[in-house]
Amino acid sequence: MSGSIIRKRFSQGAEIFHEGxxxxxxxxxxxxxxxxxxRRGGSKVVLAQRGPNEIFGEMAIVxxxxxxxxxxxxxxxxxxxxxxxQLQQRIDNLDPxxxxxxxxxxxxxxxSLRSMHSETRSPTDVISAVDPQMQIKAYKAAxxxxxxxxxLRVAVEDHQLELFFQPLVGGRDxxxxxxxxxxxxxxxxxxxxxxxxxxxxxxxxxxxxxxxEWALHSACAALKRIEKTPLFYDDFTISVNVSAHELSEPAxxxxxxxxxxxxxxxxxxxxxEITESxxxxxxxxxxxxxxxxxxxxxxxxxxxFGTGYSSLSYLKRYPVHAIKIDRSFxxxxxxxxxxxxxxxxxxxxxxxxxxxxxCEGIETRTxxxxxxxxxxxxxxxxxxxxxxxxxxxxxxxxAPAVCEVC
Ligand code: CMP
Ligand code: MG
Numbered sequence: 001m002s003g004s005i006i007r008k009r010f011s012q013g014a015e016i017f018h019e020g021x022x023x024x025x026x027x028x029x030x031x032x033x034x035x036x037x038x039r040r041g042g043s044k045v046v047l048a049q050r051g052p053n054e055i056f057g058e059m060a061i062v063x064x065x066x067x068x069x070x071x072x073x074x075x076x077x078x079x080x081x082x083x084x085x086q087l088q089q090r091i092d093n094l095d096p097x098x099x100x101x102x103x104x105x106x107x108x109x110x111x112s113l114r115s116m117h118s119e120t121r122s123p124t125d126v127i128s129a130v131d132p133q134m135q136i137k138a139y140k141a142a143x144x145x146x147x148x149x150x151x152l153r154v155a156v157e158d159h160q161l162e163l164f165f166q167p168l169v170g171g172r173d174x175x176x177x178x179x180x181x182x183x184x185x186x187x188x189x190x191x192x193x194x195x196x197x198x199x200x201x202x203x204x205x206x207x208x209x210x211x212x213e214w215a216l217h218s219a220c221a222a223l224k225r226i227e228k229t230p231l232f233y234d235d236f237t238i239s240v241n242v243s244a245h246e247l248s249e250p251a252x253x254x255x256x257x258x259x260x261x262x263x264x265x266x267x268x269x270x271x272x273e274i275t276e277s278x279x280x281x282x283x284x285x286x287x288x289x290x291x292x293x294x295x296x297x298x299x300x301x302x303x304x305f306g307t308g309y310s311s312l313s314y315l316k317r318y319p320v321h322a323i324k325i326d327r328s329f330x331x332x333x334x335x336x337x338x339x340x341x342x343x344x345x346x347x348x349x350x351x352x353x354x355x356x357x358x359c360e361g362i363e364t365r366t367x368x369x370x371x372x373x374x375x376x377x378x379x380x381x382x383x384x385x386x387x388x389x390x391x392x393x394x395x396x397x398x399a400p401a402v403c404e405v406c
Contacts, residue, residue, distance in 0.1 A: 023060030032077030244278030276308025327361025
């Protein structure tokens with residue numbers, strides 16, 4: 001992906017690259033110095049000199065345009081090469097607003113360079129002219145994101161967010177074992193906004209903490225009502241999804257305990273679902289947080305299991321109660337016999353580690369039967385029930401709806 005670090009040496013007077021070339025890397029000067037120049041009306045104009053710990057050649061990498069200037073070693077140089085791949089990956093992960101700002105700054109800078117060439121426009125200027133379609137796209141994406149973040153800020157206070165509850169049933173007895181709480185946002189103009197869109201915006205803007213705090217309080221308040229229904233029992237749980245950002249936040253434990261204490265529910269009836277990839281981002285720190293959560297009595301489950309490259313040595317040490325096999329294996333179960341083999345192996349692994357194995361995304365009777373045969377402990381999916389408003393979930397806890405399978 002990003003590869004190892006490469007160094008290059010250039011002798012005094014050597015041209016490192018020429019204006020107008022396509023760039024494949026940027027450079028950090030470790031020793032020596034370089035001169036950055038351009039040609040104006042046939043003669044050389046020195047734009048800058050750069051020395052140790054300074055970077056050059058970054059522009060062509062950031063906006064994929066030809067080199068804006070020529071760079072020459074003014075003394076022997078040792079340069080650290082930052083490959084396009086190493087930088088591109090980071091640029092791709094940038095928040096769209098920052099990406100747009102970066103693009104605008106570079107465009108303005110290029111514009112001022114072009115004005116230096118006003119008398120003699122070189123072919124490079126034409127090539128490096130801003131692509132208006134791309135610019136419009138970048139602007140739209142950025143404005144969209146800013147609007148989304150602003151309206152998400154008011155959504156929590158304005159009660160536009162709502163939790164829906166998707167049922168989980170036991171594998172052996174088909175008994176209702178719990179609900180996964182899923183956030184829904186009824187935007188006054190946009191209508192229902194998919195969590196896939198607003199969770200990403202919330203994570204990037206830091207609003208995710210507010211959102212999870214709201215989700216935890218709402219889930220606990222719902223649990224308090226569900227506790228009073230006839231089908232509630234000791235091991236019944238409501239699960240709430242927690243992101244990698246939150247796990248690394250020291251205040252997270254306080255937010256969860258506060259939600260439980262304020263509503264007076266038993267932490268054991270609250271499951272925190274954490275994705276496998278989130279756990280693996282910082283496995284040692286995560287292990288500590290999970291141990292604290294477990295000692296406070298919470299139930300823990302690894303979500304999207306099978307997609308996050310879990311280290312088995314960590315899996316053995318994680319104090320979790322369940323793994324939730326990723327839906328991608330279930331979707332392909334009927335078509336691809338290898339999915340059956342993978343699920344069988346994951347169920348075996350989970351059971352050997354003393355964990356409950358949950359499967360989600362079940363939509364057909366064939367999938368349901370196969371997963372029962374493979375020994376899944378709990379099942380979730382449209383076949384069993386779609387995510388529903390709290391009132392419907394409460395009704396189901398009083399007189400279970402007759403569905404095909406439970
Ligand atoms: P890039 O366009 O990839 O290649 C030439 C590099 O020279 C450019 O990235 C910048 O790093 C640098 N550069 C261009 N113009 C200037 C300037 N006016 N002052 C300092 N550095 C410059
Ligand atoms: Mg989940």
